[in-house]
Amino acid sequence: MSKVIVMDHPLIQHKIGWIRRADTGSKDFRTLISEIAMLMCYEATRDLELTDVEITTPICATTVKELKGKKLAVVPILRAGLGMVDGMLAMIPSAKVGHIGLYRNEETLEPVEYYCKLPKDCDEREVFVVDPMLATGGSSVAAIQMLKDKGVKRIHFMCIIAAPEGVKRMQEAHPDVDVIVGALDDHLNEHGYIVPGLGDAGDRIFGTK
Numbered sequence: 001m002s003k004v005i006v007m008d009h010p011l012i013q014h015k016i017g018w019i020r021r022a023d024t025g026s027k028d029f030r031t032l033i034s035e036i037a038m039l040m041c042y043e044a045t046r047d048l049e050l051t052d053v054e055i056t057t058p059i060c061a062t063t064v065k066e067l068k069g070k071k072l073a074v075v076p077i078l079r080a081g082l083g084m085v086d087g088m089l090a091m092i093p094s095a096k097v098g099h100i101g102l103y104r105n106e107e108t109l110e111p112v113e114y115y116c117k118l119p120k121d122c123d124e125r126e127v128f129v130v131d132p133m134l135a136t137g138g139s140s141v142a143a144i145q146m147l148k149d150k151g152v153k154r155i156h157f158m159c160i161i162a163a164p165e166g167v168k169r170m171q172e173a174h175p176d177v178d179v180i181v182g183a184l185d186d187h188l189n190e191h192g193y194i195v196p197g198l199g200d201a202g203d204r205i206f207g208t209k
């Protein structure tokens with residue numbers, strides 16, 4: 001069974017409080033999503049392995065630590081996941097970025113795939129899939145399956161707000177994928193929105209509603 005890590009850092013919790021407010025506008029919403037992603041990335045990468053490297057400072061030769069040969073990739077689920085990319089790259093600037101386009105059919109809530117472009121060597125990378133919202137889990141389960149079908153083995157999923165229903169579905173479908181969550185909410189409503197949630201993350205980031 002995969003790990004579910006709920007971030008309890010006060011800065012993350014404070015900023016999540018602001019994105020939930022209905023009167024937070026797109027500009028602030030975007031900034032906050034990016035900042036939360038950056039803080040979550042910092043916490044989520046704490047287990048990355050390090051290796052010793054010999055270097056020379058202006059004073060003498062010494063041994064320093066460096067990330068151990070692992071190459072990383074960030075894969076946002078479009079559109080809402082795009083809002084988290086800048087924050088992730090601020091922490092891991094050498095990561096490659098893939099894109100998976102999925103939207104939810106409003107009636108069935110099933111994900112519909114419309115785009116997939118991944119780094120060529122994605123299967124050699126440790127991949128962080130990002131989407132601010134994990135609701136029914138349909139989108140993230142499908143996105144992770146698309147990565148696995150392309151041979152990706154080391155996958156983490158990061159979301160800002162999750163519903164228990166989505167976490168359960170992810171753990172059942174992908175028990176090998178850790179789920180990193182900013183806040184675990186109460187339930188889904190009859191339209192598949194997270195309660196209390198924040199509404200539609202894509203629309204709030206891009207000002208489309």
Ligand SMILES: O=c1ccn([C@@H]2O[C@H](COP(=O)(O)O)[C@@H](O)[C@H]2O)c(=O)[nH]1
Nearest residue numbers: 080135136137138139193194199200201
């Ligand atoms: O409260 C919500 C719920 C969902 N979204 C958007 O939908 C998908 C995730 O939904 P799944 O049911 O888990 O497939 C996510 O990409 C969000 O863009 C939302 O914005 N707000």
Ligand SMILES: O=P(O)(O)OP(=O)(O)O
Nearest residue numbers: 078079080103104202203
């Ligand atoms: O998952 P959806 O349907 O909300 O898509 P988008 O992220 O484009 O709003």
Ligand SMILES: [Mg+2]
Nearest residue numbers: 200201202203
């Ligand atoms: Mg949306």
